[in-house]
Amino acid sequence: xxxxxxxxxxxxxxxxxxxxxxxxxxxxxxxxxxxxxxxxxxxxxxxxxxxxxxxxxxxxxxxxxxxxxxxxxxxxxxxxxxxxxxxxxxxxxxxxxxxxxxxxxxxxxxxxxxxxxxxxxxxxxxxxxxxxxxxxxxxxxxxxxxxxxxxxxxxxxxxxxxxxxxxxxxxxxxxxxxxxxxxxxxxxxxxxxxxxxxxxxxxxxxxxxxxxxxxxxxxxxxxxxxxxxxxxxxxxxxxxxxxxxxxxxxxxxxxxxxxxxxxxxxxxxxxxxxxxxxxxxxxxxxxxxxxxxxxxxxxxxxxxxxxxxxxxxxxxxxxxx
Amino acid sequence: xxxxxxxxxxxxxxxxxxxxxxxxxxxxxxxxxxxxxxxxxxxxxxxxxxxxxxxxxxxxxxxxxxxxxxxxxxxxxxxxxxxxxxxxxxxxxxxxxxxxxxxxxxxxxxxxxxxxxxxxxxxxxxxxxxxxxxxxxxxxxxxxxxxxxxxxxxxxxxxxxxxxxxxxxxxxxxxxxxxxxxxxxxxxxxxxxxxxxxxxxxxxxxxxxxxxxxxxxxxxxxxxxxxxxxxxxxxxxxxxxxxxxxxxxxxxxxxxxxxxxxxxxxxxxxxxxxxxxxxxxxxxxxxxxxxxxxxxxxxxxxxxxxxxxxxxxxxxxxxxx
Numbered sequence: 001x002x003x004x005x006x007x008x009x010x011x012x013x014x015x016x017x018x019x020x021x022x023x024x025x026x027x028x029x030x031x032x033x034x035x036x037x038x039x040x041x042x043x044x045x046x047x048x049x050x051x052x053x054x055x056x057x058x059x060x061x062x063x064x065x066x067x068x069x070x071x072x073x074x075x076x077x078x079x080x081x082x083x084x085x086x087x088x089x090x091x092x093x094x095x096x097x098x099x100x101x102x103x104x105x106x107x108x109x110x111x112x113x114x115x116x117x118x119x120x121x122x123x124x125x126x127x128x129x130x131x132x133x134x135x136x137x138x139x140x141x142x143x144x145x146x147x148x149x150x151x152x153x154x155x156x157x158x159x160x161x162x163x164x165x166x167x168x169x170x171x172x173x174x175x176x177x178x179x180x181x182x183x184x185x186x187x188x189x190x191x192x193x194x195x196x197x198x199x200x201x202x203x204x205x206x207x208x209x210x211x212x213x214x215x216x217x218x219x220x221x222x223x224x225x226x227x228x229x230x231x232x233x234x235x236x237x238x239x240x241x242x243x244x245x246x247x248x249x250x251x252x253x254x255x256x257x258x259x260x261x262x263x264x265x266x267x268x269x270x271x272x273x274x275x276x277x278x279x280x281x282x283x284x285x286x287x288x289x290x291x292x293x294x295x296x297x298x299x300x301x302x303x304x305x306x307x308x309x310x311x312x313x314x315x316x317x318x319x320x321x
Numbered sequence: 322x323x324x325x326x327x328x329x330x331x332x333x334x335x336x337x338x339x340x341x342x343x344x345x346x347x348x349x350x351x352x353x354x355x356x357x358x359x360x361x362x363x364x365x366x367x368x369x370x371x372x373x374x375x376x377x378x379x380x381x382x383x384x385x386x387x388x389x390x391x392x393x394x395x396x397x398x399x400x401x402x403x404x405x406x407x408x409x410x411x412x413x414x415x416x417x418x419x420x421x422x423x424x425x426x427x428x429x430x431x432x433x434x435x436x437x438x439x440x441x442x443x444x445x446x447x448x449x450x451x452x453x454x455x456x457x458x459x460x461x462x463x464x465x466x467x468x469x470x471x472x473x474x475x476x477x478x479x480x481x482x483x484x485x486x487x488x489x490x491x492x493x494x495x496x497x498x499x500x501x502x503x504x505x506x507x508x509x510x511x512x513x514x515x516x517x518x519x520x521x522x523x524x525x526x527x528x529x530x531x532x533x534x535x536x537x538x539x540x541x542x543x544x545x546x547x548x549x550x551x552x553x554x555x556x557x558x559x560x561x562x563x564x565x566x567x568x569x570x571x572x573x574x575x576x577x578x579x580x581x582x583x584x585x586x587x588x589x590x591x592x593x594x595x596x597x598x599x600x601x602x603x604x605x606x607x608x609x610x611x612x613x614x615x616x617x618x619x620x621x622x623x624x625x626x627x628x629x630x631x632x633x634x635x636x637x638x639x640x641x642x
Contacts, residue, residue, distance in 0.1 A: 075398065077398075077434070078435050101499075103499070103500050105496070107500055109502040109505065110432060112399060112568055114398035115568075115569075115571070130567070147445065147447065147642055172567070175423075177502075178423060178501065179423075180498035180499065180500075180501055181404070182430050182502050182503020188567045189568065242506070246447060246507075246509045247436075247506075247509045250436070321469075321567075
């Protein structure tokens with residue numbers, strides 16, 4: 001089952017279901033007006049949503065042709081982002097000669113959640129000197145999760161899987177990280193691909209609480225990376241349990257994987273510029289690649305074994321904000 | 322003008338106005354159903370709110386007698402907490418022999434905002450071993466703040482002033498801070514005193530973008546601290562501008578001062594246990610005071626020059642969650 005949100009002038013948009021191939025949609029507002037509402041009443045609304053999804057799979061619905069797709073949750077009560085691909089951290093530490101992060105717990109920060117940008121929205125940044133970078137990630141959207149939920153229990157509370165661009169301003173990020181307080185200025189609004197997908201609909205693309213798909217990234221239409229999501233050192237259920245250790249999570253909490261990164265980076269590239277620069281620093285002593293400029297575009301998309309889009313594409317440009 | 326939220330079984334409660342002495346209230350749901358709604362339509366609703374506040378000040382309204390007061394915003398789209406009292410940081414660094422935080426920018430982290438505890442609600446914590454601590458703070462609630470707003474402009478976008486207990490789990494806080502990612506597990510839901518007050522109603526208690534009032538803290542009914550809020554190194558308008566450098570803030574954003582702390586800590590005490598422990602470590606080589614136990618109570622209240630309560634009291638106990 002694929003869910004999406006169409007713009008309707010209201011903050012949460014309106015809920016629609018999308019056909020498995022992402023080509024057609026059907027309004028679901030008769031079942032739940034918004035995705036947030038559906039998540040809060042999931043057990044009650046899921047049968048009707050599944051029935052509508054079956055009609056779509058059988059060929060029903062209206063062609064998606066230029067409808068304004070929002071982020072599945074244009075705003076959420078909570079966004080917690082992990083850093084679960086160890087090779088990303090290893091490269092950054094080698095490049096910047098910084099000590100390894102000492103922790104035996106998953107890494108996680110809380111980011112802004114009152115606005116998630118639409119997948120084709122312009123991305124406003126005040127200054128190119130901030131070091132504008134994309135970060136390709138996968139994420140999950142949870143049911144309500146009680147405090148103290150185990151990873152085993154959390155696996156059953158993952159309602160949807162999403163694909164995220166966690167926009168980062170690198171010049172601001174290092175100084176903020178060194179305060180220990182995490183990131184505020186360095187992490188403006190994320191963008192989210194248009195389709196939120198139930199884990200069962202991912203088939204072999206969802207295993208061991210991980211998204212087993214490559215995330216293709218293009219920067220100004222040139223291939224930049226194609227890293228796989230299956231090598232997370234910490235699974236999504238473990239990230240959810242970590243987040244819920246001392247707090248209850250509300251339905252609609254979004255939890256991210258951190259930048260998708262593989263040890264075979266020479267073959268698969270990277271899903272953020274900072275990591276490519278780190279590799280250049282390690283291999284050549286200095287970074288060669290610059291960060292994004294106003295007018296630059298980034299495209300991110302995951303495709304299944306059949307070549308079909310899974311979450312739809314993020315495809316957007318950076319503009320002066 | 323004092324605003325408050327009464328419990329009505331819904332997530333955002335219902336908006337009421339409270340008399341200057343905090344003794345009487347009048348329902349304001351005819352003007353705006355919730356405080357969040359009022360903040361989103363402030364210019365439109367302020368005249369009617371002010372007219373109702375004048376009736377209350379003239380003796381109207383109903384006695385507040387046991388009504389269930391929620392946090393003014395039981396949930397908010399964003400909570401950003403500063404650390405604007407330098408003596409708090411100085412003491413913590415001396416006690417833990419940690420290097421000074423290298424930054425010339427205000428310190429700030431993003432915390433959970435989907436739940437703010439009512440001022441008398443029990444505070445659930447899973448384990449006493451987490452180092453349960455209170456942190457007495459002041460905070461502001463903003464209008465919508467455009468990205469790039471200056472501190473001068475931000476001063477006019479502060480709608481309300483609040484008093485906050487930023488609950489902290491100290492055993493978890495140090496390791497999370499050392500990751501650079503900020504706090505997730507160490508910062509469960511904050512509590513907020515019942516009355517949100519417009520800056521003009523604070524009189525001499527609001528000057529230079531700071532709350533010029535002492536914050537009285539009692540732990541299990543024994544005086545613990547009475548630190549003044551006027552010595553913030555960074556004002557609230559400066560904190561708002563810092564938060565808005567690379568993002569627009571939605572109406573209803575809550576921005577905190579960090580732990581209220583004074584250089585005269587020998588006279589005025591502290592507003593968190595960690596700071597008292599730091600002083601003990603500096604003066605005696607080891608901490609003497611333990612953290613909170615289940616069943617312990619904390620009370621926090623700010624009083625004006627006339628001795629009257631300003632924000633109402635936070636008065637609550639810690640329970641096993």
